Amino acid sequence: MTRIFLTLAFLGTALIAVTFFLGLGIDDPRVRDPQIQQTVSTHMLTGLAGLVFAALVHAITFTYFMGTGRWIEETSRAYQLPEDQYRQNQSVKYRLLPGICLAFTMLVMTGAFGAMADPATGGSYSGWLGLSPATVHLVFATLTVCVNLAVNLHEFRSIERNGEIVASVMSEVVRIRTERGLPV
Numbered sequence: 001m002t003r004i005f006l007t008l009a010f011l012g013t014a015l016i017a018v019t020f021f022l023g024l025g026i027d028d029p030r031v032r033d034p035q036i037q038q039t040v041s042t043h044m045l046t047g048l049a050g051l052v053f054a055a056l057v058h059a060i061t062f063t064y065f066m067g068t069g070r071w072i073e074e075t076s077r078a079y080q081l082p083e084d085q086y087r088q089n090q091s092v093k094y095r096l097l098p099g100i101c102l103a104f105t106m107l108v109m110t111g112a113f114g115a116m117a118d119p120a121t122g123g124s125y126s127g128w129l130g131l132s133p134a135t136v137h138l139v140f141a142t143l144t145v146c147v148n149l150a151v152n153l154h155e156f157r158s159i160e161r162n163g164e165i166v167a168s169v170m171s172e173v174v175r176i177r178t179e180r181g182l183p184v
Contacts, residue, residue, distance in 0.1 A: 005156060031076060
């Protein structure tokens, strides 16, 4: 699972990073220059793809923990194993959940502030705390890249730890099946 996660997390982070640098390359989006408008469009579409893909990576990670947690629970019951591994799995999963929720929130907020910063929307958003709409979007985008990287790192460590828990359950199952003369 760690190789799959690393590949997906890398792609999600790369999309977000490309979006970030595309945004930095936008001159004044109010200018009706076709090249500038094309850069804005590319930034917005890449941003949407990055948001969806990064959110998908977080969702897949949490789904993985839901599935392995259920497997550990049922296997522990079937083989009458102590609940230690199941509790460890639950602990790892629930320590990860706030970070995933924060990453989702930051991704959506960055997109929302980006949409409000676009002069083509015709909205009346004038900024926040004395900052222009574009600066607010930039601040949120910077924080989002950092939060997403930190959460990806936490997810990776959690997946590794969960793999150890699954391996310990499997070794107990193999031991019990061997003792009982059952196929392994």
